[in-house]
Each structure stands twice: as structure tokens, then as C-alpha cells.
Amino acid sequence: MTPDPSHGFGTRAVHAGWAPDPQTGAVMPPIYMTSTYVQDAPGEPRQGYEYSRTQNPTRFALQDALANLEGGAAAFACGSGMAAIHTLLLTLQSGDLVVAGDDLYGGTGRLFRRIEQRFGLRFLYIDTSKPEELARIPADTRLLYLETPTNPLLKLTPLALAVAAAHKVGAEVVVDNTFATPALQNPIAYGCDYVIHSTTKYVSGHSDVVGGALIVRDAARKEDVWFHQNSAGTSNSPFDSFLTLRGLRTLHLRMERHCANARRLADFLEAHPKVERVIYPGLASHPQHALAREQMRDFGGMLCCEVQGGEAAARAVVARLELFALAESLGGVESLVELPVPMTHASVPPEIRRQLGINDGLIRLSVGVEDGNDLERDLSQALAGI
Numbered sequence: 001m002t003p004d005p006s007h008g009f010g011t012r013a014v015h016a017g018w019a020p021d022p023q024t025g026a027v028m029p030p031i032y033m034t035s036t037y038v039q040d041a042p043g044e045p046r047q048g049y050e051y052s053r054t055q056n057p058t059r060f061a062l063q064d065a066l067a068n069l070e071g072g073a074a075a076f077a078c079g080s081g082m083a084a085i086h087t088l089l090l091t092l093q094s095g096d097l098v099v100a101g102d103d104l105y106g107g108t109g110r111l112f113r114r115i116e117q118r119f120g121l122r123f124l125y126i127d128t129s130k131p132e133e134l135a136r137i138p139a140d141t142r143l144l145y146l147e148t149p150t151n152p153l154l155k156l157t158p159l160a161l162a163v164a165a166a167h168k169v170g171a172e173v174v175v176d177n178t179f180a181t182p183a184l185q186n187p188i189a190y191g192c193d194y195v196i197h198s199t200t201k202y203v204s205g206h207s208d209v210v211g212g213a214l215i216v217r218d219a220a221r222k223e224d225v226w227f228h229q230n231s232a233g234t235s236n237s238p239f240d241s242f243l244t245l246r247g248l249r250t251l252h253l254r255m256e257r258h259c260a261n262a263r264r265l266a267d268f269l270e271a272h273p274k275v276e277r278v279i280y281p282g283l284a285s286h287p288q289h290a291l292a293r294e295q296m297r298d299f300g301g302m303l304c305c306e307v308q309g310g311e312a313a314a315r316a317v318v319a320r321l322e323l324f325a326l327a328e329s330l331g332g333v334e335s336l337v338e339l340p341v342p343m344t345h346a347s348v349p350p351e352i353r354r355q356l357g358i359n360d361g362l363i364r365l366s367v368g369v370e371d372g373n374d375l376e377r378d379l380s381q382a383l384a385g386i
């Protein structure tokens with residue numbers, strides 16, 4: 001069955017990208033572990049497939065599913081989230097100006113500052129949560145690069161305003177939708193031109209595969225991205241594509257539990273006397289809670305907090321937690337905890353971290369799909385120990 005736009009998100013998550021194989025009836029896509037394909041005559045591939053960097057049926061099934069869920073014309077599955085970001089930047093020219101949000105995943109900032117800049121791309125960082133900063137983006141902006149919610153501070157960008165500001169000066173807009181996932185937010189519905197995912201996270205959802213995706217809004221953008229993905233060889237492997245598609249089939253179910261658990265823990269932490277600050281878009285205390293209600297269908301599974309006693313106390317909390325594993329990454333079924341400063345955001349220069357409020361004691365939780373009361377009990381005992 002091929003879902004159409006009238007089907008709900010859950011139906012599309014389960015069915016998009018693959019109809020039972022006409023040859024064998026296989027309900028799930030095979031893992032086409034082949035690097036090359038036979039040709040009937042030189043330059044005449046039998047089924048249109050030549051070489052797996054260029055075309056692979058398992059990857060294509062994942063790509064079609066991702067394009068469907070994000071409402072894009074096409075998707076490109078890459079070897080990692082970073083590979084997806086790099087593939088998009090390869091479509092730019094030396095000298096182009098990228099206006100980027102100031103609070104980004106540490107690895108994205110590192111890619112911009114230490115690699116892309118060497119090839120002549122220019123970067124300007126602004127606080128994209130502020131409409132007045134969006135309204136002032138330079139007239140020669142080529143690409144507006146956003147995360148919403150951001151990693152780690154969970155700031156939101158008003159997508160409708162961002163798209164209007166960028167398109168007014170002829171710039172394109174890309175949203176890294178890793179934190180929200182297509183289950184909660186569809187940037188293309190707001191007119192964004194590209195969506196990026198680290199599919200390592202919620203999309204695959206089981207912390208067993210690294211991957212990324214770049215989704216394009218309309219067919220006109222497809223050829224250029226495809227050319228660069230193929231030329232630079234940033235594509236995802238058949239096995240990783242299979243695992244990612246397998247995980248994606250339950251994205252809607254997992255997100256429901258991630259969101260419910262995160263909301264519960266955010267409430268618990270906000271009421272806790274040893275907790276100084278909780279950042280979660282679903283809390284009324286979040287400065288952009290109203291915007292979150294408007295452009296997201298739920299508030300996600302990520303939250304941050306700071307406890308009394310700063311970094312030493314934060315280290316004590318993460319050491320005492322039992323269900324939350326101390327690890328980088330996020331979006332898997334299991335709960336994870338980390339301190340962004342020495343871990344995921346270690347590559348962000350300290351002065352920038354300070355300016356943004358990524359404090360040494362900041363704790364980031366990726367709330368899993370375990371029983372919420374067990375997670376709350378674990379946090380409670382960890383806090384009791386400080």
C-alpha cells in the first residue's frame with residue numbers, strides 16, 4: 001500500500017517508501033548489499049541501477065519514506081547528520097554568506113568554523129529566536145541555517161518569520177529538525193527549502209546506527225543535491241538505511257512516550273527545591289512556550305536543567321543516576337544524560353558558550369521511553385544525594 005497525503009502521520013510512518021516486493025512479496029525491504037549492478041550492454045544498466053554510492057534500493061526506500069514524512073519532493077540519506085549538512089553546503093559557492101543560529105550542535109559549529117570557512121564560505125551568527133534579528137539579515141544572505149529547538153538550549157525560531165525574512169532577500173532556509181522530528185514539526189509546511197536530520201537520533205531511535213538526511217522542498221533542488229551527494233560520496237550504507245527505516249516505522253509511537261515522559265520530568269524538576277533552572281519548551285516558564293504550541297505538535301523528549309551547586313553538583317547528579325546512561329547522543333529508546341560543556345559542546349569556544357548561557361553545570365537529558373515513574377524515581381534519588 002502506498003500512502004497518500006490524506007493518510008495520517010502514523011500510517012505514513014508505517015507504510016511510506018516501500019510496497020511489498022512484486023517479485024517475492026517481501027513485506028519489508030531487503031538489504032541490498034551490493035556495490036554494483038549488472039549492465040546488459042556498456043552504459044545500459046539492466047534496471048537503472050549502476051553503483052551503490054549512486055543508487056541503492058534499500059537507501060531509496062528510506063529516502064522515499066523521509067521525503068513523505070517531511071512533505072518534501074525528495075530526500076537524500078547520508079552517512080551521518082554531519083554528512084547531510086556538508087552535502088548541503090557543497091551546493092554553495094565560495095564567498096556565499098550563511099546566516100546561522102548562534103546555538104547549534106557543537107559539531108555543526110565546528111564544521112562551519114574549522115572546515116567550510118577555509119573554503120570561502122562566510123558565516124554570520126545571530127539569535128534566530130529574536131524576530132528583530134531575523135528581520136535584519138543581510139541582503140546578500142544565501143542560506144539561513146536554523147535549529148529549532150536548538151541543541152542544547154532548546155531555543156525556538158519562529159519559522160514563518162524566518163522564511164519570510166530569508167525569502168525577502170532571496171535566501172534559502174534550512175532547518176535541522178533532529179530534535180522535533182517530522183512527528184512534531186514540518187518545516188517545509190512553513191516554506192523552508194531544506195530539512196536536515198541526524199537520523200542517528202529519533203528517526204532511527206534505537207542508538208544502533210549513525211546516519212543523516214537532507215530533504216528538499218521541491219523538485220528543482222533535487223538534481224543539485226543528488227549531484228553533490230553522489231560526487232562527494234556522502235550516501236548512507238544499505239545496512240544502515242535498513243536499520244533507520246526499521247526504526248522510523250515506530251517514530252510516532254516513540255515520540256508520544258518521549259514527550260509524555262519529558263513533560264512529566266520537566267514538571268518534577270521545576271518543582272524540586274535543589275533545581276535552579278529547567279529548560280523545556282512544554283513548560284509555561286519557557287520564554288517561547290506560546291510559539292512551541294503554535295509550530296510544534298508536542299514539545300519533544302529533550303530537556304536541560306541546572307542544579308544548586310553548579311558543575312560539581314551536576315557531576316554528582318550524573319554519577320548517581322542509574323537509569324540515565326552518561327553518554328553523548330540522544331533520541332534513542334533509552335534515557336541518556338550528559339553535560340554539554342565537557343561533552344557534546346566541548347568544541348564550542350568557551351567565550352561563545354558563556355555568551356549563550358551554556359554553563360558548566362548545564363545537564364542535558366534525552367528522556368527515553370521507559371516508565372515515567374521509574375525515571376522520576378531515578379532523578380529523585382540522584383538529586384537527594386547532592
Ligand SMILES: Cc1ncc(COP(=O)(O)O)c(C=O)c1O
Nearest residue numbers: 080081082105151178198200211
Ligand atoms: C541537532 C544535531 N544536528 C546534527 C548532529 C550531527 O549528527 P551525526 O552525529 O549523526 O553526524 C547532531 C548530533 O548530535 C545533532 O544533535
